[in-house]
Amino acid sequence: MAYFLQQLVNGIALGSIYGLIAIGYTMVYGIIGMINFAHGDIFMVGAFIALIAFLLIMSLGLTLVPLALVLVLIIAMLLTAMWGWTVERIAYRPLRESFRLAPLITAIGMSIILQNFIQVAQGARVKPLQPVITGGYQIFDEGGFAVNLSNIQILIVVTTVALMGVFWLVITRTALGRAQRACEQDRLMAALSGVNVDRTISATFVMGAALAAVAGLLYLLYYGVIDFFIGFVAGIKAFTAAVFGGIGSLPGAMLGGLVIGLIETFWSAYFSIEYKDVAAFSMLAIVLIFFPTGLLGRPETEKV
């Protein structure tokens, strides 16, 4: 039981990170109907920016960790958002009216560019960071096996929930959110009613990238080690999560992230760690066979 609880805690923390990345995928897909393949690598770039910003702030002599982290968070969100904006501007906007495979190819190209840019600029070696947030609580002890809830796990879940809340408000209450939902339903009609479609789409990429930066920072703090390749696996998992929850749906992305995180953690804990990705991907196939539009997705009406 204790072991189970511990894995549950770990799974939720991991799933929250996946969920944050998945939101970026699901929003972009909802609005322009393309898989933003480079999003996983935006997450990786975000993690690197967070790492460098943290080291920089530390070397400048600011040793108060909470303040430093807040600063890092802001810097990482801003700069990564810039990356998201640039990628959209260079690789996707010129191809918006093209056929749908064209932006997919540029997205894969962008993913290759980002990965290799970081590899060239920062080196291929893994980048370790000493634990920044330590300590935690022991929930209970069962026959010598203690269930630990570490501070970083609490931070991950709290940050995720808070950001989800803010995000939900943005989407449902603000003019930008209304414009986004309008573009999602009918881009041409939205443009005719005075919505600046290009700007709305850019804003979507910016928001997705900012969330990916948060995920990158949390990943860095949680695992303490990053390299230029983390974006690929995390990106696929997060996209799986987005599809799982029903692409285009924000709660779906979060739910999908949690489910993928839990499947992965429990599979590693009870079966074999080598095949954890196989478990997550097989689950995806199984879910899609029975719910072809994901768990919370709307069925599309099909027309000739």
Place this chain on the structure above:
Amino acid sequence: MSEPVKSLSLRLQAALADALLAAYVTFALFCLTLGFRTVDSAGGLTLKARPMLLAIAVGIVFVGRLLLNLFWWNGNWKVPRPAWRPVWPIPAVTRYGSENGAMLLVIAAALFPILAFALDKTLHLGLPLRYLLDLSILVLTYVMLGFGLNIVVGLAGLLDLGYVAFYAVGAYTFALLAAHFGFGFWMCLPLAGLLAALWGVILGFPVLRLRGDYLAIVTLAFGEIVRIVLLNWTHVTNGPNGISNIPKPTFFGLPFKATGGETFASFFGLRYDPLHSIIFLYYVILGLALLTSLFTLRLRRLPIGRAWEAMREDEIACRSLGINTTVAKLTAFATGAMFGGFAGSFFATRQGFISPESFSFIESAIILAIVVLGGMGSQIGVVLAAIVMIGGFELLRNMEWLQLIFGQDFDPSLYRMLLFGIAMVGIMLWRPHGIIASREPSIVLKERRAVGGRLVKEGRA
């Protein structure tokens, strides 16, 4: 020019503002990622500032953007664009004379190794034949893979991001059969194709109901699953260490060896030359690629090929006309997979060694990029894209002279993938419908007319 001609100072002002903005964005993008480098040191990671590099990057963007603004994008001093189209021979090849053009290409490809070999031997030119042939074989392998994937993506409109799985199945089928039962290449080739086709059907069944991007992600997941299983199922696949000593193909039972029994060289009374075997491999893959190409061209005229194209254009309309889309999808997957299996088998025999590393997602992405960049449905487009992407990529290997400019620490091979990605994005932006944006109609009513790429709705599934 639709907009009014502005005065010089106004234009300069606008261009400066734009260039400054671009420089500002570049600075924001690169200030941490390029401006600092993380360095391992005793006490953990430390940072090394690289302000010069950052300044150079920002400067390049500023100047480039300024010049583009002034001379290229808007302005009446516009540099006249070159009259020649960079792809001038292509339209002539694809339109009405396409068969002649394709024929010429095939003849050239068929004669190239023999002629080069003969010239090299008689005149002692000292050509880097081995390198050239190896490169051609590599390009042809990708051409064949492109043709195979073209059946799934270009004809049937099913977006497959896990094509490399079938390539892997083919390669491992041959490698395992050869290692455990001593089967030869020619016996394994059909078996590899069959097994890969079987896997195509196995993948096809669960994804029958999926459309568009859902299909893409499940095929991607499938490709990853195959790779992970190959990596971890150690007692069969030998895990990350891979399988080595895969036999080379024989020429109707005659091996390509220097000594030992009757060999190719002794049978034909030739002096043994290691290049024989490579030239033979070249012809094998050329034959396989041509087979795939012809097969596709013929299939398009068969009912099943027409069903695929109808399904690509509109699945519901297709179904309401009484076409069995289940059968159409499964055959598309199986056929595409079969050619992937052939190519995999060839890859195994050429390399002599395979490991799961060769079958990562990036391979699928490269093959898909070749198909899409070539202009989907166009066979010559696939060939051109493969030559540009793979050939260009390999040429970047020999860039050691750049070290003279950038110093000894400069490792050009690091930049290969970066340039590859940039080329992928660049070509797509430059020609969004692929290098060859028109293709021949499969069915004609009265006259043959080229179909514009924008009329083909591939990938809409």
